[in-house]
Amino acid sequence: MKKSNEKDYLSLTHFLSKILFLGIGISRILSEAKESTIFCLILGTFFGIILLSIITNMSFYKSNKLKKIIMFVLIYILLVIGLIEFINLINSIYLIDTNKFVIVLPLLITIIYTNIHNIKVNLKISSVLLILCLAIIGFAFITLLPEIRFANYFPLFNVSFYKIILLSFEFALYSVVPNILYGGFKFEMENKKKKIIRNYIFSNIILGIYILITQGVLGIELIKLFKYPEYVILKKISLLDFINNIENLLSFSWLFTTYIYLSFCSKILYEISYEITKKKWIYPIFLIISLYIIITYFIDNLIFLLITYDIHWIMCLVILIIYILLNINTFKVKKN
Amino acid sequence: MKKTIILVLLCLFLGGCNTNYKSLNDLAIVSSIIVDKEDDNYVTYVELYKEEKSENKSKKVAYFIEGKGKNLKSALDNASLSVSKNLYFVHTNAVIFSKKVVEEDLEYLFNYFEKSIQLNTNYFILVTDDVKEIQKTKDDDNPILGEKVRGIITYSSNNGAITKYDFLQKLYNYVNPNIDIILNKLEVKDNKITIDEAYYFDKNKIAGTLDQNEIKYINLISNTNNEIFLNFNYNNCPYVIKVEQNKTKYDFKNNKIILNINIKANLDSIGNNMDLKKINTIEELNKHSAESIKNNIKTLINKLKSSNSDALGINDYIYRRFGEKKYNFYDNEIDVEVKVEITKKGLILNTIGGEYEKK
Numbered sequence: 001m002k003k004s005n006e007k008d009y010l011s012l013t014h015f016l017s018k019i020l021f022l023g024i025g026i027s028r029i030l031s032e033a034k035e036s037t038i039f040c041l042i043l044g045t046f047f048g049i050i051l052l053s054i055i056t057n058m059s060f061y062k063s064n065k066l067k068k069i070i071m072f073v074l075i076y077i078l079l080v081i082g083l084i085e086f087i088n089l090i091n092s093i094y095l096i097d098t099n100k101f102v103i104v105l106p107l108l109i110t111i112i113y114t115n116i117h118n119i120k121v122n123l124k125i126s127s128v129l130l131i132l133c134l135a136i137i138g139f140a141f142i143t144l145l146p147e148i149r150f151a152n153y154f155p156l157f158n159v160s161f162y163k164i165i166l167l168s169f170e171f172a173l174y175s176v177v178p179n180i181l182y183g184g185f186k187f188e189m190e191n192k193k194k195k196i197i198r199n200y201i202f203s204n205i206i207l208g209i210y211i212l213i214t215q216g217v218l219g220i221e222l223i224k225l226f227k228y229p230e231y232v233i234l235k236k237i238s239l240l241d242f243i244n245n246i247e248n249l250l251s252f253s254w255l256f257t258t259y260i261y262l263s264f265c266s267k268i269l270y271e272i273s274y275e276i277t278k279k280k281w282i283y284p285i286f287l288i289i290s291l292y293i294i295i296t297y298f299i300d301n302l303i304f305l306l307i308t309y310d311i312h313w314i315m316c317l318v319i320l321i322i323y324i325l326l327n328i329n330t331f332k333v334k335k336n
Numbered sequence: 337m338k339k340t341i342i343l344v345l346l347c348l349f350l351g352g353c354n355t356n357y358k359s360l361n362d363l364a365i366v367s368s369i370i371v372d373k374e375d376d377n378y379v380t381y382v383e384l385y386k387e388e389k390s391e392n393k394s395k396k397v398a399y400f401i402e403g404k405g406k407n408l409k410s411a412l413d414n415a416s417l418s419v420s421k422n423l424y425f426v427h428t429n430a431v432i433f434s435k436k437v438v439e440e441d442l443e444y445l446f447n448y449f450e451k452s453i454q455l456n457t458n459y460f461i462l463v464t465d466d467v468k469e470i471q472k473t474k475d476d477d478n479p480i481l482g483e484k485v486r487g488i489i490t491y492s493s494n495n496g497a498i499t500k501y502d503f504l505q506k507l508y509n510y511v512n513p514n515i516d517i518i519l520n521k522l523e524v525k526d527n528k529i530t531i532d533e534a535y536y537f538d539k540n541k542i543a544g545t546l547d548q549n550e551i552k553y554i555n556l557i558s559n560t561n562n563e564i565f566l567n568f569n570y571n572n573c574p575y576v577i578k579v580e581q582n583k584t585k586y587d588f589k590n591n592k593i594i595l596n597i598n599i600k601a602n603l604d605s606i607g608n609n610m611d612l613k614k615i616n617t618i619e620e621l622n623k624h625s626a627e628s629i630k631n632n633i634k635t636l637i638n639k640l641k642s643s644n645s646d647a648l649g650i651n652d653y654i655y656r657r658f659g660e661k662k663y664n665f666y667d668n669e670i671d672v673e674v675k676v677e678i679t680k681k682g683l684i685l686n687t688i689g690g691e692y693e694k695k
Contacts, residue, residue, distance in 0.1 A: 092453060151652070155659030221511040222504075225450060235457050236504070245426070245456060 008123035009185070009192065011130040013199035015260040016181060017048075018207055020174040022254050023085035023228055024312050026211055031224045033167045035158040037215055041208040043164065044171025045201065051176040051320070052200055056193040058327040059183040065276060067326055071184070072272045074319050076290075078178060079265040081315065083291070084299055084308065086258040089228060093248060101295045108291065111263045112284045115270040119185070122263050129256040136253040137206060141213065143237045148216035173316040175204060178261060180323050184268035230254070364421035367398065367482030369412075371445065372434040372467045377404050378411040381471060382423065385480050398480045400471050408448045425454040429482030431503070432522055434467045435535075435542070442540045446510050449503065457504040460489050463535050463542075464522040473524045481529065485522065488531050496555050496564030496579070497548035498531055514652035516645040518554065521545065536640070536647045543643035553629070553636050557584050557597070557648055565604060570624045573610055577601040577625055577678065586653055593650065593663055594671045597629070602680040618678055626676040633672045641666060 021029075033040045060071050086107075087100050095103055114121050159167075182196065214229050217236055223229045231254070234247035266287065273283040298304045308315075370381040381400040388397045403415025416423045433445060449455065462485065464470050470481065478484040489498055499518050501509070509515045521533040534546045546554065552564050556579065564579040581600040586593060603612075603621070611617050640647055650665040 096453065151656045154656040157659065219508055219512070221513075222508050225507075225511065232457070232504075238458075244458070 011127040014203040016178040017175040017203045019261040025174040043168035047172035152219040177316040363424040368430040373437040380411040430485040462522040515649040538645040543645040573607040575606040576604040578604040626674040
């Protein structure tokens, strides 16, 4: 395989910044910020850049055993958060009657298979899927433009300033927290920091347009009714009066995002577990058994899902704080 | 080799479809659903269709299956008990509610169909007065009710006298606290299924019916139909204009809501005794049609106001613009200003018996 270049690493930012918006982020921001969502997107990106510039100055791949165990737990929680939304999406739109663990198992096996190989495999998949994702999103943008009702963007100031700030911070958390995975890669972050931030802004612009199109097409009142408004808008796509019902195909961009995210979470977990235990087989078994328990006893539990929906951003905040406190010693300030 | 075997085994045993796989032959495709209520029980009539072959010809035959239940889910489940196949709702064209069920449970109906993951969202919802009559009528044009309804709403040359919104757009209006919905009325006239009128609502209650002409003006004000034909009579001479471009603006002055409508129209047909070569005639038609539209809209607004229904969504516009209810559709006076500009005559050069021939 060819050597992974910088672009392969940077393609990750798009997936990492988007993943926590699936199922929770978009519906929460839109239904809480209402017509003032656009301010949250702008301020959120600004806050996100600040948080990201702190995170990208840290890494944990060289830290000691205890820190690595804590990082293992944090990333495992992030993996479960991403997995919950993935399972619910598949279980709601594709495989309604299928057992949730059966949905996850092929994905897990694929992820474990790629984990055994070098990280370059994951990076190549990521850069290829990025092109596919952007093509799908571009197609969705163009076809949805005529469906937009501009009235849905007004009145602009519909919530208090305090709430806008709070939701902007929430937006920043969703888009930044998964980027802590960069800290686990064995490469020098310092010279890539600017490029990561540039990519983060680019992916936030795409995400922002997606959110604004969702708002323009559905309107806030309808968005409040749907768990996946980002999927429902795709139902509106109709091209030349005969290309209809292609929402399941277009929602693949979200599935690709989830796959890349989960595979990178898993890769770092695999690396950490290998460094601690020095055994390759422990992690795959741990992953399958632990996820079986979580899926059977928690993800099937509606009360658990409702709680996670409400405390989603708090979980992200806690993960971020622990990450920063844990790795503050690795913080590198660029010397002139 | 090992990898290939693993991959084949994965495909065979871990495809999620294994547990809920249904082949095409196992599906009964639903074209429309009729919902009624009898003695506190929901009654659903699900329209299915099949191909019937006779003497080298095959034709589609539609039939209804009936189910009763305490709620919609159980009514639909009970209906499916009489079919040996799995009901497939994705291609549903229309959901038709009886007037009774709409009057009693509109909120529940919207709630149920919004959450139903089996249906798509691009079907049409309609109301009918006579559920039995609708089922009995076998239209030669298209024997499948659902397809017929979709055809009428989507393709027929209806002159702008039908609201073309699908379920998702109706739901958008329904959940919006500042808009009252309008639902097309399905009825049987001269043994033909047709959509001639619409019900307009005051929140969840039926406030009254709108005729074709009134629906045209609602579509005109809300810019929701591309082809609107308006009929007028000027000095005993009938003429029709086709709205080509339409801009509706709202102004707010002196405690009044002013509705400004600018129309660019095409003269579609015209009666005798009009000289279209005279500039005056076109100017008079512009003025006359503007005045007629203004009067008709005023009558419509008064009708809606008296029924306490904001089917035009004026309150929503006010909310979007001011962020608060500074003005109100029900309380403030509404003035209408209409400007019509006939820009095209189409293929009409002059009329038989017009001033042109008298010379």
